Amino acid sequence: MSHLLRRVQAVVFDLDDTLLDWSRQTDWLSNISGSHIQNVYDYLAENGNSLPTNDVLFQNYQEAIIHSWREAKKTWAGVNFESVLMCAFETSGLDVSKIDMGAVLLAYDWGTVPNVTLFDDTVPVLDSLRQQGYKIGLVTNSMMPMWMRDIELREYGILDYFDARITSGDTGHMKPHPAIYERVLDLLEVEAETAVFVGDRPANDIAGANAVGLTSVWMNPPHLSYELGDVIPDYEITTLQELLPILAALENR
Ligand SMILES: [Mg+2]
Structure with missing residues (x-):
């Protein structure tokens, strides 16, 4: 044909x-992302940012995700990962204007999920x-x-x-x-x-x-x-x- x-x-x-x-993967995606946020934390620390503990950053990241998806679902807007990270950084007291977000996304080092x-x-x-x-x-x-x-x-x-x-x-x-x-x-x-x-x-x-x-x-x-x-x-x-x-x-x- x-x-x-x-x-x-x-x-x-x-x-x-x-x-x-x-x-075969029953863990929450937010838990799976823990090691990746650790990578981001290490990148930010290496680049001279003054940071809270990684636990605090991860907590702020998870809260940013929950808040962003809850808001987005009201209008079916698309949640943007970079915006979520920036929100978590701001809540963690970081100056986001000094952060190279492209480098942060690379540092996150995403890949296949176990x-x-x-x-x-x-x-x-x-x-x-x-x-x-x-x-x-x-x-x-x-x-x-x-x-x-x-x-x-x-x-x-x-x-x-x-x-x-x-x-x-x-x-x-x-x-x-x-x-x-x-x-x-x-x-x-x-x-x-x-x-x-x-x-x-x-x-x-x-x-x-x-x-x-x-x-x-x-x-x-x-x-x-x-x-x-x-x-x-x-x-x-x-x-x-x-x-x-x-x-x-x-x-x-
Ligand atoms: Mg699906």
Whole structure:
């Protein structure tokens, strides 16, 4: 079939618990970030900043995250990691005008999270989609800039599959706000009615995809137990490979 005649031109994925399996990592992300904040603390200390203890900085960081997400969810604005860090620095008595935030983000030294892996079928499914000529997108409600999440994608060996990748931290909106879907559709140069969105959180991934007119596929793996509420996905899968027959059926509809 010609690519141009396809009903579906692009498949857009959520990242965490859609392409990445978090079932074996049950710690809070805020705890996981402790060692990274220690890295930032060391960087700031080495660069002559007068600091409280690392525990105080970490506490201020966690409070900044909680406050930022609570505020952002009122309007589905995107939480920005750099802003969160600057807020924590200010609360910790630091002069942020003297801090090189680019260097701080590098010092954070983000990477793959222990016990988080690809699902067994992530690579086979991405391979299949690419072989079939679909454009592939990624939209994650992550406060980090995409280049930091790219570090993970590169380590997992899946970075090169994506034609467009965006985070809410970069975009200024989070799912389900329509703007973040419209942004990735623009980058992929496809219309909403020719794109499929796959994600695990009904209230974010699926509600937003439905509102924008994407075909929604709810990824509902066994380790998660989100309630749909009044959200109605077009399709439901429990493993990624179940997506392939759905796409085939959409093409033949
Ligand atoms: Mg997710």
